[in-house]
Every structure is written in C-alpha cells, then in structure tokens.
Amino acid sequence: xxxxxxxxxxxxxxxxxxxxxxxxxxxxxxxxxxxxxxxxxxxxxxxxxxxxxxxxxxxxxxxxxxxxxxxxxxxxxxxxxxxxxxxxxxxxxxxxxxxxxxxxxxxxxxxxxxxxxxxxxxxxxxxxxxxxxxxxxxxxxxxxxxxxxxxxxxxxxxxxxxxxxxxxxxxxxxxxxxxxxxxxxxxxxxxxxxxxxxxxxxxxxxxxxxxxxxxxxxxxxxxxxxxxxxxxxxxxxxxxxxxxxxxxxxxxxxxxxxxxxxxxxxxxxxxxxxxxxxxxxxxxxxxxxxxxxxxxxxxxxxxxxxxxxxxxxxxxxxxxxxxxxxxxxxxxxxxxxxxxxxxxxxxxxxxxxxxxxxxxxxxxxxxxxxxxxxxxxxxxxxxxxxxxxxxxxxxxxxxxxxxxxxxxxxxxxxxxxxxxxxxxxxxxxxxxxxxxxxxxxxxxxxxxxxxxxxxxxxxxxxxxxxxxxxxxxxxxxxxxxxxxxxxxxxxxxxxxxxxxxxxxxxxxxxxxxxxxxxxxxxxxxxxxxxxxxxxxxxxxxxxxxxxxxxxxxxxxxxxxx
Amino acid sequence: xxxxxxxxxxxxxxxxxxxxxxxxxxxxxxxxxxxxxxxxxxxxxxxxxxxxxxxxxxxxxxxxxxxxxxxxxxxxxxxxxxxxxxxxxxxxxxxxxxxxxxxxxxxxxxxxxxxxxxxxxxxxxxxxxxxxxxxxxxxxxxxxxxxxxxxxxxxxxxxxxxxxxxxxxxxxxxxxxxxxxxxxxx
Numbered sequence: 001x002x003x004x005x006x007x008x009x010x011x012x013x014x015x016x017x018x019x020x021x022x023x024x025x026x027x028x029x030x031x032x033x034x035x036x037x038x039x040x041x042x043x044x045x046x047x048x049x050x051x052x053x054x055x056x057x058x059x060x061x062x063x064x065x066x067x068x069x070x071x072x073x074x075x076x077x078x079x080x081x082x083x084x085x086x087x088x089x090x091x092x093x094x095x096x097x098x099x100x101x102x103x104x105x106x107x108x109x110x111x112x113x114x115x116x117x118x119x120x121x122x123x124x125x126x127x128x129x130x131x132x133x134x135x136x137x138x139x140x141x142x143x144x145x146x147x148x149x150x151x152x153x154x155x156x157x158x159x160x161x162x163x164x165x166x167x168x169x170x171x172x173x174x175x176x177x178x179x180x181x182x183x184x185x186x187x188x189x190x191x192x193x194x195x196x197x198x199x200x201x202x203x204x205x206x207x208x209x210x211x212x213x214x215x216x217x218x219x220x221x222x223x224x225x226x227x228x229x230x231x232x233x234x235x236x237x238x239x240x241x242x243x244x245x246x247x248x249x250x251x252x253x254x255x256x257x258x259x260x261x262x263x264x265x266x267x268x269x270x271x272x273x274x275x276x277x278x279x280x281x282x283x284x285x286x287x288x289x290x291x292x293x294x295x296x297x298x299x300x301x302x303x304x305x306x307x308x309x310x311x312x313x314x315x316x317x318x319x320x321x322x323x324x325x326x327x328x329x330x331x332x333x334x335x336x337x338x339x340x341x342x343x344x345x346x347x348x349x350x351x352x353x354x355x356x357x358x359x360x361x362x363x364x365x366x367x368x369x370x371x372x373x374x375x376x377x378x379x380x381x382x383x384x385x386x387x388x389x390x391x392x393x394x395x396x397x398x399x400x401x402x403x404x405x406x407x408x409x410x411x412x413x414x415x416x417x418x419x420x421x422x423x424x425x426x427x428x429x430x431x432x433x434x435x436x437x438x439x440x441x442x443x444x445x446x447x448x449x450x451x452x453x454x455x456x457x458x459x460x461x462x463x464x465x466x467x468x469x470x471x472x473x474x475x476x477x478x479x480x481x482x483x484x485x486x487x488x489x490x491x492x493x494x495x496x497x498x499x500x501x502x503x504x505x506x507x508x509x510x511x512x513x514x515x516x517x518x519x520x521x522x523x524x525x526x527x528x529x530x531x532x533x534x535x536x537x538x539x540x541x542x543x544x545x546x547x548x549x550x551x552x553x554x555x556x557x558x559x560x561x
Numbered sequence: 562x563x564x565x566x567x568x569x570x571x572x573x574x575x576x577x578x579x580x581x582x583x584x585x586x587x588x589x590x591x592x593x594x595x596x597x598x599x600x601x602x603x604x605x606x607x608x609x610x611x612x613x614x615x616x617x618x619x620x621x622x623x624x625x626x627x628x629x630x631x632x633x634x635x636x637x638x639x640x641x642x643x644x645x646x647x648x649x650x651x652x653x654x655x656x657x658x659x660x661x662x663x664x665x666x667x668x669x670x671x672x673x674x675x676x677x678x679x680x681x682x683x684x685x686x687x688x689x690x691x692x693x694x695x696x697x698x699x700x701x702x703x704x705x706x707x708x709x710x711x712x713x714x715x716x717x718x719x720x721x722x723x724x725x726x727x728x729x730x731x732x733x734x735x736x737x738x739x740x741x742x743x744x745x746x747x
Contacts, residue, residue, distance in 0.1 A: 164688075
C-alpha cells in the first residue's frame with residue numbers, strides 16, 4: 001500500500017469528527033424546534049385565517065376554516081399519541097413493522113452476527129443489545145432502542161455481503177447511534193413524522209371522496225377547494241418534514257461513522273462495508289416472497305423511516321461531491337461516497353488502493369451436498385454411486401441397504417467414472433456408513449424417494465438434503481440467505497452452459513402454479529410449480545408454508561443464474 | 562445581612578460545584594473498574610473454551626502433540642497467575658494468545674479438521690473470544706485514558722487530593738501487530 005505524502009494528508013481523526021458533529025447538533029436543536037412548531041402551527045393559522053375570511057365572504061359557506069383547525073388539532077393529537085406510544089414500546093412496534101425476526105441459532109452467519117454484536121457492545125457504553133435479522137435480500141442495517149435495551153437489525157442481504165470485520169463496523173455504527181441516543185430520537189421523530197403522511201395529497205383526495213361528508217353537506221365545489229388548498233400545502237409540509245428529519249439525521253451520521261471507528265478501530269473495514277452496502281444492487285425479489293418482506297420495503301421507503309437506516313433507501317452512487325446548503329436540507333445521510341472518502345482518510349489509505357482491494361472477486365465453494373464423508377475426509381458414499389450388498393449381484397439403494405438386517409459385512413460400491421459399473425471394486429464398511437447416516441439424519445422424508453433427509457450446511461445455512469435423489473428442501477428464508485451469500489461459483493461441467501437456463505426464449509409456455517405429485521414434507525399438501533425469478537427454471541413450492549423443493553442440481557443452477 | 566446572604570450563596574455554589582466534580586471523578590473511576598471486570602469475564606471465557614478445543618483437535622493432530630501441550634501449559638499458567646499483578650497477567654495472556662495462534666496456523670495443514678463442523682463452531686467461538694478480549698481491553702484502556710486525563714485537568718486536579726483517586730495502569734501488549742485475532746473464512 002502506498003503511503004500518503006505528508007502534505008496530502010488531512011490530519012483529521014475520529015475525535016475531531018465527533019467534536020465537529022456534536023457542536024453542529026447542539027446548534028441545530030433550537031432551529032429544529034422552530035421548524036416543528038411551524039409545521040403544526042401552519043395548519044392552525046390557515047384555519048384561523050380562513051375563519052376570519054369567512055365573516056367577510058359568507059359565500060365560502062360552512063367551515064373550511066374549521067376543517068383546517070380540526071386538521072391541526074387532529075395532527076397535534078396524533079403527534080401526542082405517537083409520542084406516547086414511541087415512549088412506551090418503541091421496539092415492539094418497530095420490529096414488527098419491519099418484519100425483523102429472531103436469529104436462527106443453527107445458521108452459521110447468524111451466530112457470527114450474534115457474536116459480533118456481543119463483541120462490539122463491549123467496546124460501546126451499551127448494556128444490553130439483542131440482535132435480529134430482517135429476511136430480505138436488500139442490504140441495510142438499523143438500530144432501535146436506548147442504552148438500557150437496544151436492538152440491532154440487519155437484513156439477510158447485508159449479512160451475506162459483509163465479512164466478519166465489516167460486520168463489526170456496521171454493528172459499531174448502529175451501536176454508536178444507540179450510545180448517543182440518536183436511535184431513540186430518530187425512532188421518536190419517525191413516529192411523530194408519520195402524522196405528516198396524513199397530508200399526503202393522493203391519500204387525502206381518495207379519502208375525502210370515500211368519506212363523502214363534503215358532498216352531503218352541499219356542493220362539490222367546497223370539497224374541491226379543500227383538496228386544492230391541501231394540494232398546495234402538502235408539498236410544503238412534506239418539505240418541512242424532510243428538513244426536520246434531515247436536521248436530526250445528517251450530523252449524527254457523521255458522528256456515528258466516527259464513533260464506529262472509535263469502537264472498532266478499523267476505518268478500512270467501515271469504508272469497505274459502506275462501499276458494499278451503498279453501491280451494490282441487491283438481487284431482485286426472491287421466490288414466493290411473503291408479506292413481512294413487502295412490508296419492510298414499504299415502510300422503509302417512507303421518508304419517516306428512511307432516516308433510521310445505515311444507508312438511505314434510495315442511495316445511488318454519484319461519486320464524491322460537495323454538498324450545497326440546499327441539498328443539505330433534504331439529505332438524511334451524507335452521500336455514501338463522501339462517507340467512504342472521509343473514513344478512508346481516517347485510515348490514511350488512498351482511494352485507488354481501496355478500490356482494488358474491495359473489488360477483488362470472491363467466489364463460493366461448489367455445492368457438494370449429497371455425499372457421506374468420514375472423519376478423515378474419505379468419501380464413503382456419493383449420490384449416483386451404485387451400491388451392492390456383499391455377495392449380491394443386483395444394485396440396491398442406500399436406504400434399503402441400511403434398513404436391512406445384520407449390518408456386519410461390507411458393501412461394494414461402483415463409483416461414477418469407474419470403467420465397468422457392473423463390477424464394483426470399492427469396499428466400504430457398512431457399519432461405518434450406517435453410523436454416519438444415523439448421525440446426519442434430519443426430521444422429515446424426501447418428497448420424491450421417501451428416504452429420510454440428511455442435514456448439511458451450505459454457506460452457513462442448515463439445509464435438508466436427500467442422499468438418494470440429491471433434492472434439497474428449503475424454507476423461503478433460507479432461499480434468501482443462500483441467494484445473498486452466494487458469489488459466482490462455477491456450474492459443474494455436466495450441467496452444461498448457464499445460458500441454457502437463463503431467460504425464457506419462447507417455445508412452449510412454462511406451466512406455472514400447477515399441482516404436482518410430490519407433497520410438502522411438513523404440511524402434506526401437494527407442491528405447486530413456480531418459476532424461479534424470471535428464468536426458465538421451475539421449482540416446486542408448498543402453497544402453505546412456502547417450503548421450496550429443488551430437485552437434483554436445481555439449487556446449484558438457481559444460485560448461479 | 563446582605564453580605565451574609567452573598568457569602569452563603571457563594572458557599573453553596575462552591576459546594577455544589579465541588580460535589581459535581583467529585584461525583585464525576587467517582588463515576589469515571591467506577592467505569593474503569595467495570596471495564597476491568599469485563600476483561601476478566603472474557604479471559605475466563607477463553608480459559609473455559611480451550612480444553613474443548615484441545616479435545617476436538619487431539620483426534621486429528623497426533624503429530625502436533627508439542628503444540629497442543631504448549632497451549633495447555635500456557636492456559637494453566639494464565640489461570641494460576643496472581644490476579645492483582647496487571648503486568649504479569651497481561652504477559653501470560655499474551656503468551657497464551659501466541660500459542661493459540663501457532664495452533665491455528667498448524668491446523669491449516671489438516672483440511673479434514675477444518676471441514677469439521679464442530680471445529681468450525683469452536684474456532685468461531687474462539688475468534689469471537691479473542692475479539693471480545695481485545696475490545697474489552699480497548700474499552701478499559703479508553704476508560705483509563707479518560708479517567709487519568711480528567712484527573713490532570715484544571716478543576717479536577719484540586720479535587721483529586723480529597724478522595725482516593727490514583728491514576729490507573731493501562732493493559733498493554735508488547736507488539737501492536739499481535740492484536741490480530743485468528744481469522745476464519747467460510
């Protein structure tokens with residue numbers, strides 16, 4: 001790595017950034033209180049003015065002023081209720097709204113995440129932190145709570161993308177928000193800001209039509225006038241709302257980045273994490289996405305909540321740039337590139353070196369699931385191998401062989417690629433195979449061949465595999481995990497070109513949502529066919545629990561598409 | 562009467578300021594103690610994990626008896642050390658870290674061991690523990706820095722003599738590059 005010239009270095013340290021941001025935040029609070037009182041007060045004022053106006057112009061008719069006043073009062077009441085709710089149980093409401101779930105103790109990545117959260121909370125002045133995962137392929141992270149009870153949430157997408165060190169810095173950033181009370185404040189404001197969504201023009205025009213109160217009272221014109229005024233008012237309020245959210249957010253992000261460096265002492269990893277999360281496009285929506293994930297996308301897209309995230313929802317990389325005062329009013333986060341640049345300066349690493357390091361290709365190991373290996377790593381049995389009971393002339397399958405009596409002898413095995421398959425020459429101790437098989441047996445049977453499942457790990461995800469047919473059963477959560485953790489592996493040669501499976505090029509229409517013979521091992525309902533994303537590949541899915549069944553090789557193909 | 566009132570007000574003000582500064586020193590001192598206890602918790606965690614690790618690894622590594630014995634010996638030393646002597650304790654823990662690192666370096670030659678799920682789990686736990694120790698140590702050193710620094714600052718250096726506020730010792734390691742924990746790639 002090159003060294004910086006002494007003249008080029010901006011001698012800033014994370015303590016400097018912390019101090020700058022803290023001072024800026026202190027200056028900002030009075031301004032914010034002003035803006036907030038203006039935005040609620042504005043509605044009230046308009047109401048009062050209209051009431052006055054009505055005296056001179058009775059033609060305006062019944063109480064438009066009152067309508068505005070009641071809007072203002074309503075807004076105030078909702079704000080109070082929300083503030084109260086936010087004060088009472090912010091965590092429950094929030095996690096349920098985002099669809100965050102407890103960690104899967106069997107999943108390797110999840111246990112690493114849990115460890116990392118516990119590690120960093122040692123470096124931060126935070127007493128209890130729980131960790132949750134949001135099952136979505138998008139990449140983001142957020143925190144909620146205060147120094148007593150806090151929660152760090154990360155999406156499966158982010159978990160799959162980040163190395164252990166990068167994960168540490170992301171968690172450190174989130175814990176910094178908690179330590180400084182930002183998380184609590186942001187959640188609080190998010191709850192209050194929700195009231196401004198009432199003033200969303202589209203929603204109002206819809207609801208005023210459906211309520212119909214305006215019409216029964218008289219002319220349509222009056223209702224239209226209300227809508228017109230609100231239409232003018234709505235963007236104004238929305239702007240104020242965003243400025244409010246921004247003022248809370250921008251400097252706190254700088255401070256949290258600096259503090260993440262203080263906790264993790266690893267600015268380079270933070271820069272890498274920001275790069276990965278900020279500039280990567282996550283894969284498209286996964287197969288059979290259930291409700292919680294859609295909810296996550298909707299709630300996170302709303303301006304009230306996007307200020308809570310590690311990287312804002314609509315962040316697109318535009319390169320490092322100066323932020324003008326006007327843009328500052330509307331940004332909840334500094335642009336990701338600016339954050340990366342400032343963090344890299346803390347590490348004293350030039351951007352070119354960083355870029356080379358961060359874009360190094362990583363690839364996942366090949367999928368080698370349906371096999372039995374002993375402690376020394378010797379292959380005892382592999383799917384597609386022919387197996388013969390000792391002395392027997394005819395081939396049998398593994399499960400039948402193992403369920404037989406008197407397992408003392410040896411099995412003869414013919415391997416794939418052997419010259420003469422009918423004359424097996426590989427001896428295997430049946431007892432050893434049986435012992436291994438019993439150890440790795442999982443609950444449930446293969447929907448195709450009825451053999452018990454074996455338990456395997458791929459990319460840290462525990463999955464159920466059938467040793468006979470090579471099929472794999474996965475819940476939709478695990479499909480998301482595998483998709484986000486997998487990085488360009490190579491398709492095994494026998495499967496041919498990946499192009500054969502991508503895209504659908506006319507020809508016979510692919511039958512979708514058709515019932516097939518096999519049943520879901522958990523719900524005992526027949527599977528239905530489902531197209532995997534927008535590809536030629538068809539997988540089977542249980543309509544009840546979304547358990548997805550990948551036949552032999554289908555998983556390897558799906559992950560490489 | 563007016564003068565009396567003024568003197569009284571100034572006195573009360575002085576007492577309030579004194580109490581505030583004194584309390585701040587006390588809370589900083591307690592933070593240092595708390596940070597120290599965190600290191601001890603994590604060190605104990607490491608001492609408890611090592612026998613498990615040795616047990617798992619033993620079957621695979623017949624030829625590495627010396628390395629394993631070095632780990633066991635280093636652990637025993639770290640457990641037996643006088644807990645009050647900070648420098649000695651730091652030294653024995655650093656020695657334990659060294660032997661663990663050489664153990665993990667040797668495991669690179671045993672692909673079957675590395676593929677073992679049990680070993681992977683243990684290795685992750687140990688990596689995490691090493692990280693916890695260094696984060697706890699970092700937090701302790703940061704707290705000591707804040708505590709010691711505050712004692713030297715101007716209003717506080719007058720207060721120090723009124724209570725039991727001695728500057729604390731850092732938990733140091735010899736070589737900064739040794740701070741790295743064994744890393745795992747999945």
